Amino acid sequence: MSGKVYPLKGNQAHAVDPERTVWLSASAGTGKTQVLSARVLRLLLQPDVQPSEILCLTFTKAGAAEMAVRVNEVLAGWVRMPDGDLAADLKAIGADYGPGAIERARTLFASVLDCPGGGLRIDTIHAFAQWLLSAFPEEAGLTPGTRAMEDRERSLLAREVLAEMLVDAQEQGDEETLNALADLSLKKGPDAVEAWLMTCAQAREAWFGAGAWVPPFGDRLNQLLGLPADASEADIAALCADDRFDTVSLRMCMTAQAGWKAKTGQDTASAIGQWLAASPHERVERLSDLQSALFTQKGEPRSLKQMLGIDPAYPDYIARVGERITEVAQFKALLGLAKWLLPALTLGRKFALAWEDAKNREGLIDFDDQIRRASDLLNRSELADWIRYKLDRRFDHILVDEAQDTNEAQWKIIDALTGDFFAGQGQHDGKMRTLFVVGDYKQAIFRFQGTSPENFAKARERVRKALAGAVANAQEARGGATARELLDLRLGQSFRTAQQVLTFVDEAIAAIGHGRFGLSQEPEKHFGDDRPGLVALWQPVSSEADDAGEDESEQSWISSAERRMAGKIARQVKAWLDHGFPLVKGRHRNAGPGDIMVLVRKRRDLAGLIVARLYAAGVPVAGVDRLRLGAPLAVKDLMAALRFAAQPLDDLNLANLLVSPLIGWSQQDLLDHGWREDGRVRLWAHLRASSDPFVRATLAQLGELLARADYEPPQALLHWILVGSWQGRRKLVARLGREANDPIDELLNAAFAYASALTPSLQGFIQWFDAGEGELKREAGASSDLVRVMTVHGSKGLQAPIVILADAAGNPDTSPPRGLELEEILPGGAGRSVPLPGLSGDEKVGRIAEAEAAVAAAEREEHWRLLYVAMTRAEEALFIGGALGSREDEPAPDSWHAQLRPIFTGEPIEDRVWGQRWEIGALPPPVAGGSRAVSGEAPFALPEWAVRPVGPEPRPPRPLAPSSLGEDTAPMPPMPPGTMEAAARRGTLIHALLERLPELEQDARAAAARQWLARRAADLDEGACEEMARAALAVLDAPDWAEIFSPSALAEVPLAATVEGRVIAGTADRLLVTASRVMVVDFKTAARPPRSLTQIPIATLRQMAAYVAALEAIYPGREVEAAVLYTQTPELFALPAALLAEHKAHLSPAQ
Structure with a gap:
């Protein structure tokens, strides 16, 4: 709408009727936001409706802001709009456009501004819940000053709770808790344990309230998994006894197998006989032997064709036997899983209780708490009426946007707000009250946030039944007012998409099948604009x-x-x-x-x-x-500066800071001034001992940072880095482009948020920042x-x-x-949903397999x-x-x-x-x-x-990788089967030896080579390994090239240089730099190495020419020598400078 009113068409016009409760299913692009805004305008135009009586609930903050802007712009325009134009606007939305209506329309903008809170209440469901709790903190059970929890606070608090739980367990000798945590960590890993504990903390309904899980709950866990409450190892043996296992069918299988004179049949019959002769406990131990004798790994009966010739009823016998084997195997797996889950759930419950205590102690609530507490506040009958009376506004008209993405807990809030709309006093006060809900099942895509589109359908059915009851009792309940049934409408006319695209969408739904989208019936066809698509x-x-x-x-x-x-x-x-x-x-x-x-x-x-x-x-x-706040390079560089200020002796962090745009060193500068013979000397101490003017200038810059870090809080220090003498923002944007501005601003916002919530300190901010993964969201409007x-x-x-x-x-x-998670099934329907940790495939049996299949099916529907x-x-x-x-x-x-x-x-x-x-x-x-x-x-x-768009900041030329300089197109004759793979493997192994052995003393290389090959090539015979070791050592010991493989040479060295306007970037396998010359060697694992210099591929010569050109730019005035080592032979080829010069022409920017 954006200040302009468009005529409503078809069901759009019906949906904005202010006296009807409407359930609107709106396909994509059908103008639902326009309908929502128009309905708000129609409600405001009703003489008996006050702006404070309208509540709009949306899914996102952006959606709430858009709707508020649309409505306010229209109302502001109506204040001084000519009568004719205003009448046209009112007619467009289906409202009365007589003199009285025009006069009222001009007053609506002022009425909205005078509304308590400064405007219409258009909120997300979370914002509304937060507003409600802030109005009634005591009734909601909140301590004064309780506030919403930030992501980083959540992570820090979770670690604090876990640490306190461990300390308490150690002090109290709680071996059960300590062992459970240790076993879970070994089985799943530390990160998975932390995720599991937070999952338990979120599964609040399992641990709190009537019927909650309270230790000991071993019997309850068995029932949850589908086992008898008192299940034990003895029950597994009982399942293998003659009266439970269907040994009759098994004996028939044995008879059929014995009738097959082949060795396989006789062996199978013998295995069955041995199993039948064993005791029930022994049968449990031998069950896998019986299963492998009768079934393949895929679970299919063995030798079925032969058995059919002997006994046509064999498929029935073997099927019943398979069912019994599966039953025993599943029972055994579930019993073992129960033993593992019991301490895991006990630990999770203990953490969940401690988590709730910690939140209450710190005065924090998360998003789930807001929804839960708001729902409890509105649904507790002894408080609900009083809270409604005390509210400074009463909502008689509620609009819900994106209803398909509203979860069950959020629907409870909406149900509480509309509970008496269609029954009780709400139907006797002589005033029409309405609910307007808009959504689209086909667009329900936020299941990972806890939403379920099934809630959309269930809520519609609840409203429909409530309105049907109101209609049946209209005369008595409304005092003469007319109650109307739910107006269930659909919008299929798109106002943004070409018909050809929408026709394709319809064909896609038909081809995939509407049922796979989770739709109970085929959706209505889409209609779009008649324009090319x-x-x-x-x-x-x-x-x-x-x-x-x-x-x-x-x-x-x-x-x-x-x-x-x-x-x-x-x-x-x-x-x-x-x-x-x-x-x-x-x-x-x-x-x-x-x-x-x-x-x-x-x-x-x-x-x-x-x-x-x-x-x-x-x-x-x-x-x-969206991106994680810690991911952008600008943020990493700024955090490196703060980390240095907190801990100057961190060598890696200091090196990162030096080569960042903030300081501006090159990699060569770092190598020249940061290298030290004694690796025990810290980089910071080494630099402080230098007398080089270049280093001293950097020390002065860093010293100023250290001096300010002693007395300035993190946000002030960051501000100084960005706009003070360091000019950090200018340098970062110059290097990284304008897109660096957003993460820089978000980092500053994070620093201010930290300082407002906690006592600021530099180390505290770094710890707080590292604890969470705050997201940076870019507004991606059109x-x-x-x-x-x-x-x-x-x-x-x-x-x-x-x-x-x-x-x-x-x-x-x-x-x-x-x-x-598993849904507990108890008499009377008092069961809870119990979370499960990550399980392996073998552990997902019985009810767990069924639950996983249901989740997978729901996720597949969301995929479509x-x-x-x-x-x-x-x-x-x-x-x-x-x-x-x-x-x-x-x-x-x-x-x-x-x-x-x-x-x-x-x-x-x-x-x-x-x-x-x-x-x-x-x-x-x-x-x-x-x-x-x-x-x-x-x-x-x-x-x-x-x-014309400004375009991106200029960037360096696109790097050229030497390894990408062309391909060899000459065909190669085929090699005997297996030879290619063997040769390639040999080359790879020798390549690896040449990477590792140069770091060792010469007399230790042979033994190390044999040991390494014994581990990595254990399937090869000793002679082959010995030959590869000798071949690698021969290269390393060659007099002409011994220097390149000496400990003074470098391995896997990244190179980058600009040559004739082209950036060349690559990695040299071996590099030796002396005062007068530079030597570079590249390893090749070709399965068919050349036999002479003339057979070396053109692509390899171009690659080495690029390396030589880059090194000549990096080390001007020094002679650069190059060679290629073919590790399969192995053989080293020195490449003459004249030969490489012919191939440097391929380095031009046009390449």
């Missing part, structure tokens, strides 16, 4: 290194396919912006950077890499939508002319003309189900709903692509890419970036007059300089 599917990107432009040495922790995917996206976006991508919404124009949104399913390294590739390509791009890269979750509520799904080929099965949200972000063009796994030839069966591929029935189109693509629909015709991007919202023409 395009949906394209890109060929998935494999890990084949066929792009010479990709630098495989960077981001090696990310798969090569994802690196190539990021590079292809950057080239594609760059091509769109350079050559023009026509759009028609608003007006016919070419797309700009702000028209493009790149979406990923999860916040992983791929998103950051896409941002980096776009930035390198010169595309204006915003950073990822106003900035930058490409946006974000998760699908982060894109909720946003849209863009062009949307790219960057990881649609991802396998949803790679992540285990989250939040596994996430696809719906992603597709409906696109206004005019949707592009779908993804990277394959390292061992995958095609997308995973349940990936978005695989499920959408059958919809594209046309022939593939050759694509220079993607190889192939498939298309549905078409783009509008090209824009006349060139390819320059034009804003679609400019009200009048502006000069080009006014609309």
